[in-house]
Amino acid sequence: MSNNRLFLFFFLFLVLSCNSYQKPAESHLPENLDEASKMKYTQYLIQGKILYNTNCTHCHQNSGEGFRKLYPALIGSATLMDDMGPAACLIKYGTKASREASNQNIAMPAQTELSNLEIAEILTYIGNSWGNQNGFISVSKVATSLVDCATH
Numbered sequence: 001m002s003n004n005r006l007f008l009f010f011f012l013f014l015v016l017s018c019n020s021y022q023k024p025a026e027s028h029l030p031e032n033l034d035e036a037s038k039m040k041y042t043q044y045l046i047q048g049k050i051l052y053n054t055n056c057t058h059c060h061q062n063s064g065e066g067f068r069k070l071y072p073a074l075i076g077s078a079t080l081m082d083d084m085g086p087a088a089c090l091i092k093y094g095t096k097a098s099r100e101a102s103n104q105n106i107a108m109p110a111q112t113e114l115s116n117l118e119i120a121e122i123l124t125y126i127g128n129s130w131g132n133q134n135g136f137i138s139v140s141k142v143a144t145s146l147v148d149c150a151t152h
């Protein structure tokens with residue numbers, strides 16, 4: 001075994017045994033993943049939570065429960081149960097880009113400053129937290145979804 005591989009294993013061991021590198025308690029992580037996928041998935045969940053806390057909690061709440069009739073719950077959200085493409089559009093371009101507001105009083109604002117990677121991390125987090133189990137969302141999936149709604 002080369003030194004590089006030894007180093008990689010040692011590094012992986014360090015990262016995996018480090019307590020700070022744990023998925024958020026409210027998130028689901030499939031068990032049958034290889035170590036590399038597990039690490040990437042966990043990283044998206046952790047980053048996604050940070051981004052969600054910064055950009056989304058003031059409306060949808062930490063618990064994902066939303067706020068009364070103003071802001072919909074993300075737990076069991078139909079948009080998230082979908083293939084998540086519409087949700088990527090909603091986050092990037094706001095309500096107008098992906099659909100008419102179902103809540104007539106208030107629309108979701110666009111957050112065009114979020115990168116495709118950040119949207120993938122947020123979707124992986126909210127799609128796999130509070131009981132949601134919609135799997136990993138890749139950057140390329142987000143990129144493909146956004147092409148469809150960018151011109152609207």
Ligand code: HEC
Pocket residue numbers: 052055056057058059060070071072073074077078079080087090091095100101102103104106107108109111122126
């Ligand atoms: C200013 C408040 C506000 C912020 C901030 C906000 N949202 Fe929303 N969100 C809304 C509103 C209002 C709706 C409902 C829009 C409609 O009726 O079409 C919504 C809808 C959604 C939906 C669809 C839910 C469903 O099933 O109908 C998702 C998913 C979502 N938001 C995710 C997010 C994420 C992720 C963020 C952070 C990046 C975020 N939102 C930030 C207000 C907000």
